[in-house]
Amino acid sequence: MLTFVLSSMLAVGLSLTVREILAPLRNYRLIVLALLANFALMPLAAHVITKLLRLDQPLGIALLLLGTAAGAPFLPLLARISKGNLAFAVGLMVLLMVVTVGYMPLVLPLLLEGVSVDPMKIGRSLVFLMMLPLAIGLLVRARLGRLAAKVQPSLSRVSILSLIVLIALLLITNMQNVLSLYGTRGVLASIFFVAAGSGVGWVLGGPQSDTRGVMALGTAQRNIAAALVVGGQNFNDPKVIVMVVVVAIVGLLLLMPLARYLAKRSQLASNRSSNASKLQSLEQSAADGARRGL
Template identity: 30%
Template sequence: MPHTLPIQPELLIRGLTLVSLGGLLLATGLRLEVAAVVAAIRSCRWSVVLPLNFIAVPLLACALARAFALPPEYAAGMLLLAAAPFAPVVPVFVKMARGDLALAAGLTAIFPLFAIFLTPLAFDAGFAALGGAATLRFSYLNLLTVLSCSVSMPLLAGMVLRFGLPGLASRLLRPLDVLAETAGAVSLAFVTWVESGTLLATGWKPLMAFILAGELSFCLGYVAGGPGSQGRRVIAFGTANRNIALAILIAVESFAGTQVAAVVVANGLALILLGLLHAVYYRRLAERGRLPVAVGRKRLP
C-alpha cells in the first residue's frame, strides 16, 4: 500500500537532511580549532588518502556494480556513497575503537571542504563510466550548488562564530548536536518508511555488493593509513563509512522519483552495521591489551 503524505516526501526528506547535515557541520565548525586542523594536515598522508577516497573507492564501487550486474539506480546509489567519504559518525566509531580521536575529528572536519569539489568529479566520472546518463539524469552544477550550500556555508559559519563569539559558540554546541542528530535519525527513519517496498525488495546481489564495498574500503583504508595502529583505524573507518546524509540529499536533489535514495539508505545501513562491528572488535582487542596504546607522542606495544 503506498504511503500518502500532505506534502511531497522528497521535500520533507530534503528539509530534514539539510537540517541534519547543516547542523552537524555547523557544530563541527564551532568545535574546530586551528591547532587540530594543523595537526590533522601534518599527520595525514594526503597524497595517499585523497586518491584513496575520491578515486580508489569510487572505482571499487563501479567495479562491484559491474561485477554484480546491478541496475543503474542501484549502481548510482552505491557510487553516491562511494564519492562521499568521512561520515560525521567516524569520530564516534574511532572513539569506540580506541583510535586517534583528535585525528578523526580533524579529518572529519576537513574532508567536507574537499568533498565540495572532488565529490562531484568522482561521481560524474563514475556515473559516466557506468553509462548512467542513458537512464538517469544527473546535474553536475546542481550537485556543486547543493554541496556548497549544505557543507561549506555551515562549516565556515561555525568557524567564524567560534572565532568572533566563543561564548555563544560554546552555548550553542549541545542544542545543535541534539537538533542535528534528531533530524538525521528522523530523516533516515522517514526515508526507510517511504522506501520500505524498495528496501524489502533488495536482493542478495546488491546486499553482497554493499557489504563487499564496505569491507574492501575498510581494508584499503587500514593498509594506506600509515605506520601507526591508531592512525590506521582512523583512515580505515573514514574510508569505509561514507556520508549517508550527503548522499541522500544529492539523491533527492538529482534523482527525484527514482529508487536511488532507497539504495543509498540500504547501503548506508549496511555500512553502519559494519562500522559498529569493526568498532566493537577493536574495542575488545584494546580491552585485552592487544592494541598499541598512545602515551603522549610515544606508542607502547
C-alpha cells in the same frame, strides 16, 4: 539527522582546538593516501562490485555516487567510540568534504553520461550544517574554555542518543525500501562496498592504530547527503535513492560494531603496553638491587 549533525559538530568543536585539528594534516603522506583511498579506490570498488554482482543500472549508479562522495559527519562520533585519533578524524572529515564539493562535479559527468552536479547545493549543506557548528564550537572552546568543558559532555550524549534514534528511524521508515531490493543483490553489494572501504582505509591508514582505525571508518562511511543531492537532481528511477539509503543503513549497522571492536583492541594494546612497562621497571629495579648487593 539534523539534531545528530548539529550536536555532533558542536561537541567536537568544544573538545578540540584548531591547532589540534590541523596538526595531523601535516602528515602529507597520510593525507595523500586518504585522498587516494576515498577518491580513486572507492569509485573503483563501486565499479568492480557492480560488475562482479551484475547489479541493475540504478544500483550501480548509486554505488558510484557514493564512491565519489566522501566526508561523512558520522566520522567524529565513530572515532570517539573507537577511541581513535579524534583530531585526525575531524581534520580528515573536513578535508574530504571540501574535496568532494569540487571532485563530484568534475568526475561524475565523465563516469555517468548526462549527469550534472551543482557544487553550490552540496557546499551549502557542508557550510551550514557542518562547518558552521564546528566553527562555533571551536570559538567557544577558545574564548570560553570552562563553559565548553561543562557543555561538551552533554552534547556528546545528545549526539550519541540522536544517532541511535536515527538508526532506528532509518530502519523503520525504510524497511519497505530494503525489502524492495530483495533479489537484486543490492544489500549484498552494500555489505561488500562498506567492507571494501574499511579494508582499504585500514591498509592505507599508516602504522599507528589510532589513525588506521579512523581511516578505516572514514573511508567506509560515505557522504550520504551529497550522494542524495546528486541522485535526486539527475535520476528519475527511485531505486537510485533507495540504494543510497540502504548503503547508509548497512554502513551504520556494520561500522558501529567495528568502532566498538577497535576500542576494545585499543584498550588491550594499551594494557599490554602498560604491563610491559611495569615488568621492565621491575626488572630494572631488581637489576639495580643486585648491583647494590654486589
